[in-house]
Amino acid sequence: MTKQPTNNSPEIEHEMAMFSLARPGNILLDVYLRNRENPGAITYLHPHLKKHLQKTFGVMIYHEQLMDIIKDLSGLSAEDVNQIRKSLGKKDKYVIDYWFEKFSVRCLNNPSFIHECNRKPDDIINDLWKYFYENAIYQIWGRYVTYALNNQEKVISRKTIDNVFEAAKIEEVISQFIELKNEGDKLTAVCPFHKGGTTSLNIRVDENRYHCSICNKSGNPVNFIMEFMEVRYPDALIYLADKYDIEIEFLDMESKIAHTIQPEPDTIARLNTKLEFIKIYKTKLLINNLPEEALYLRGREKQLLIEIENLKNQKSAPL
Numbered sequence: 001m002t003k004q005p006t007n008n009s010p011e012i013e014h015e016m017a018m019f020s021l022a023r024p025g026n027i028l029l030d031v032y033l034r035n036r037e038n039p040g041a042i043t044y045l046h047p048h049l050k051k052h053l054q055k056t057f058g059v060m061i062y063h064e065q066l067m068d069i070i071k072d073l074s075g076l077s078a079e080d081v082n083q084i085r086k087s088l089g090k091k092d093k094y095v096i097d098y099w100f101e102k103f104s105v106r107c108l109n110n111p112s113f114i115h116e117c118n119r120k121p122d123d124i125i126n127d128l129w130k131y132f133y134e135n136a137i138y139q140i141w142g143r144y145v146t147y148a149l150n151n152q153e154k155v156i157s158r159k160t161i162d163n164v165f166e167a168a169k170i171e172e173v174i175s176q177f178i179e180l181k182n183e184g185d186k187l188t189a190v191c192p193f194h195k196g197g198t199t200s201l202n203i204r205v206d207e208n209r210y211h212c213s214i215c216n217k218s219g220n221p222v223n224f225i226m227e228f229m230e231v232r233y234p235d236a237l238i239y240l241a242d243k244y245d246i247e248i249e250f251l252d253m254e255s256k257i258a259h260t261i262q263p264e265p266d267t268i269a270r271l272n273t274k275l276e277f278i279k280i281y282k283t284k285l286l287i288n289n290l291p292e293e294a295l296y297l298r299g300r301e302k303q304l305l306i307e308i309e310n311l312k313n314q315k316s317a318p319l
Ligand SMILES: [Zn+2]
Pocket: 191, 192, 193, 194, 200, 212, 213, 214, 215, 216, 217
């Protein structure tokens, strides 16, 4: 997997951060914007977090930040830290508890951790772990955005898509977000796509699909992610590839067309996503009242609209 690029301009870094935080829900976006306005007021669960999170205004966005923090606090090996990262993303309670225990013991035996604790070390460790766990989803998006911005003219290879479809298990994907219930020999869940609260979502493990008997929503693991997280096909693929540790292979547009992997170039979709993001951001700006930023984004928005128009014209022009 590609590493998070570190030599981007502050504007790109900011765009990446905003993009990451805007996608899964806007909870941390507010924190990020507030902190960016007033960096002096940022508080950290442990002083050591500052050097890892300063660049993203106290918000943990990237996998690499999570891993660096765990390594720094506990002194665990890179391999162990990677296992922790994976277990947090998968939300398997047994595995998570195992790593929590290990992390906890190592922190308590790390003089540099203990030395700088301004509260009871056990309490800090508990809070940190909760923070890691609750933020796991954002780091996945951070990674996705890194991919998306660095591979705008590229597409995901057929091989990667096949590997994702082969690895993703419907029950694992859904249970990451909603509790599954055993009803006789059936697996069910409360359907997240309509209001009601009955267990109308049937999980068909043998077919690797879900189906709601009330709203009729159905599909495979990729469809579920698209529907549930309100993301596009490539985004869902990257999300699942990350979850299942599948190497993501990108092809450039030309080889994609040559192999006719997918009929539609997704550049327009990507640009539209950016536009949507800017709209979300602008709503935030109105609330936060940052006129200069708004001006910068208005320029970006215009530019994106022009790019989209150009692409559409290119597409409709005869070859
Ligand atoms: Zn439903």
